[in-house]
Amino acid sequence: MHIVPFTVTATELPEVLVLEPKVYGDARGFFFESFNARDFEAATGVKRSFVQDNHSRSVKGVLRGLHYQIQKPQGKLVRVVEGEVFDVAVDLRANSPKFGSWTGVLLSAENHRQLWIPEGFAHGFLVLSESAEFLYKTTEFWHPEHERTLVWNDPDVAIAWPEHGEPQLAAKDKAGALLKDADRFEAEDS
Amino acid sequence: MHIVPFTVTATELPEVLVLEPKVYGDARGFFFESFNARDFEAATGVKRSFVQDNHSRSVKGVLRGLHYQIQKPQGKLVRVVEGEVFDVAVDLRANSPKFGSWTGVLLSAENHRQLWIPEGFAHGFLVLSESAEFLYKTTEFWHPEHERTLVWNDPDVAIAWPEHGEPQLAAKDKAGALLKDADRFEAEDS
Numbered sequence: 001m002h003i004v005p006f007t008v009t010a011t012e013l014p015e016v017l018v019l020e021p022k023v024y025g026d027a028r029g030f031f032f033e034s035f036n037a038r039d040f041e042a043a044t045g046v047k048r049s050f051v052q053d054n055h056s057r058s059v060k061g062v063l064r065g066l067h068y069q070i071q072k073p074q075g076k077l078v079r080v081v082e083g084e085v086f087d088v089a090v091d092l093r094a095n096s097p098k099f100g101s102w103t104g105v106l107l108s109a110e111n112h113r114q115l116w117i118p119e120g121f122a123h124g125f126l127v128l129s130e131s132a133e134f135l136y137k138t139t140e141f142w143h144p145e146h147e148r149t150l151v152w153n154d155p156d157v158a159i160a161w162p163e164h165g166e167p168q169l170a171a172k173d174k175a176g177a178l179l180k181d182a183d184r185f186e187a188e189d190s
Numbered sequence: 191m192h193i194v195p196f197t198v199t200a201t202e203l204p205e206v207l208v209l210e211p212k213v214y215g216d217a218r219g220f221f222f223e224s225f226n227a228r229d230f231e232a233a234t235g236v237k238r239s240f241v242q243d244n245h246s247r248s249v250k251g252v253l254r255g256l257h258y259q260i261q262k263p264q265g266k267l268v269r270v271v272e273g274e275v276f277d278v279a280v281d282l283r284a285n286s287p288k289f290g291s292w293t294g295v296l297l298s299a300e301n302h303r304q305l306w307i308p309e310g311f312a313h314g315f316l317v318l319s320e321s322a323e324f325l326y327k328t329t330e331f332w333h334p335e336h337e338r339t340l341v342w343n344d345p346d347v348a349i350a351w352p353e354h355g356e357p358q359l360a361a362k363d364k365a366g367a368l369l370k371d372a373d374r375f376e377a378e379d380s
């Protein structure tokens with residue numbers, strides 16, 4: 001039996017998974033497989049092909065999100081290669097028992113953790129370190145016309161963001177929708 | 191017409207390509223697509239699917255390579271997310287007019303450059319900064335039994351590595367083969 005070189009742990013949202021890779025250290029530094037199509041499918045049961053990789057850098061206090069793509073939903077496999085962020089997913093599937101619930105995980109360059117966020121969830125993160133470099137793979141291309149923002153601080157979602165000052169947001173994210181007004185994923189979308 | 195958000199430039203080895211993405215900066219930091227399956231194929235003419243992503247960290251003076259996988263050759267799309275390296279590809283295709291020739295490119299977190307190294311080439315890099323984090327996507331899985339090392343300093347290849355002291359090598363890389371003894375890619379391999 002082939003043993004995959006990472007662990008998989010479910011979060012409070014059972015479809016949102018934390019992956020923790022095995023890192024091989026030696027005198028030169030380290031090496032790890034940050035993605036392996038065969039192992040990812042074997043260990044998570046998730047059958048997808050990833051079509052896009054994105055890379056962003058943000059300064060401390062920046063909050064990006066909570067974003068989602070309606071109609072052309074994106075599954076996302078996210079990780080941090082510099083710094084630390086609090087990474088959040090919110091279930092927006094209309095017929096889910098967890099609709100409106102969130103989960104949050106600390107992702108850092110040190111813990112090498114990855115979060116798998118399937119289609120049907122909004123996603124965002126707050127930068128906790130001086131700066132952070134954030135990488136993610138997506139199962140669907142970017143379709144700006146289908147992009148939506150759920151506002152980060154809706155009391156009905158009540159995300160327990162770590163201690164922070166006023167976050168730095170893009171204009172579109174300040175103007176994000178409340179859960180009650182947000183477009184939801186209907187069964188046929190995802 | 192869709193304009194891809196990166197430039198593509200051939201090197202001295204015409205199949206080895208430098209990609210330079212467009213980076214979108216704003217008050218929060220930056221964003222760029224580090225890989226887009228549709229754009230990559232449209233801009234390079236290279237039709238491949240990538241199955242594995244790797245991530246290594248190395249300290250200054252480390253030289254990894256020159257590696258290749260015989261029989262199950264890997265095409266590689268490589269980049270740096272921290273630090274700077276001198277990245278090298280050597281043509282090992284027996285029937286190539288460029289057999290034994292090399293090309294080298296500076297890849298850094300600052301220039302965001304990527305190198306596409308098709309199947310049929312050996313690949314390696316020397317770390318020029320205090321440390322470097324190196325990411326690469328491959329078109330084939332890792333098959334340790336098919337791994338080979340071409341030695342980094344064969345005078346018949348004569349790679350003009352940047353000024354450096356004695357490089358730090360893994361044992362298997364110290365014991366790499368000379369070009370004249372190295373397994374080559376025959377037409378049926380790639």
Ligand SMILES: Cc1cn([C@H]2C[C@H](O)[C@@H](COP(=O)(O)OP(=O)(O)O[C@H]3O[C@@H](C)[C@H](O)[C@@H](O)[C@H]3O)O2)c(=O)[nH]c1=O
Pocket residue numbers: 054056064065066067068076123124125142170214221222223
């Ligand atoms: C998302 C995206 C943006 N862009 C461009 C548009 C802008 O010029 C620039 C920045 O875009 P923004 O949407 O402001 O970046 P952003 O980092 O705020 O957006 C991201 O936030 C994450 C929380 C989500 O998981 C992602 O899916 C994405 O929405 O990059 C692309 O070219 N391709 C893409 O895939």
Ligand SMILES: Cc1cn([C@H]2C[C@H](O)[C@@H](COP(=O)(O)OP(=O)(O)O[C@H]3O[C@@H](C)[C@H](O)[C@@H](O)[C@H]3O)O2)c(=O)[nH]c1=O
Pocket residue numbers: 024031032033244246254255256257258266313314315332360
């Ligand atoms: C290449 C590889 C290594 N490993 C493991 C084996 C070792 O325990 C550890 C380090 O392996 P090494 O071969 O010493 O790493 P390395 O960084 O020296 O090897 C790499 O060098 C680049 C120049 C090449 O382009 C790559 O294709 C690869 O050969 O990681 C994997 O698990 N998967 C892989 O795909």
